[in-house]
Amino acid sequence: MNNEIVVPIDITQEEKSILAILSIRQFLIIFPTLVFCGVFFIFGKIPFLSELADWIGKLVLFVVLGAIASFFAFFKFEKYEQFASEFVVSKIKFMRSQKAFSHN
Template identity: 45%
Template sequence: MESGIVVPVDLTEEEKTVLAIFSIRQFLLVIPAGVFSLVQLIILNIPFISGFVDFGLRFVFFIIINLTTIALAFVPLERRNQYLSEFLITKIVFLKSQKVYTN
């Protein structure tokens, strides 16, 4: 009989399928938002504002968009055993669902 090392496998962790770094959910959250915010930072201009103020506002939008999507993709809520994006979807579906109240 072979005596080998038993390595426990965490089956609750998302499988990292994209470049062995991202899961599909994380990839679909981070990459489109990153591309959009980068295009917005480089190409688009805010109307009626010019110069450093325009770039500063676009940079603030860039930071806010990317921090939000990174938080949605990577922040786990241990108490609920969900990621932040899954929790928000669950919360929105619950708020939109019909509720029955009894006396």
């Protein structure tokens, strides 16, 4: 008798390589955004704004950039079986590709 336990493996999921939380693709989308926001928060200044307005503007910018990066990293279109980042790249490649039109 064979006492092996067969564990089903979902090959459609990404392997979580970074701290067992993020895949490499997710890390490469999220990390540069965090670095940019951190560096801009410390060294950047939005022109023509006072201190408080500058701080609020940076906060709004960081929330918007974080939301966009999170959307690209974590949202998956089940209909197309693609993450949002892959979907956007494939749409851009399709729009830029040469198309052959025929008339009937």
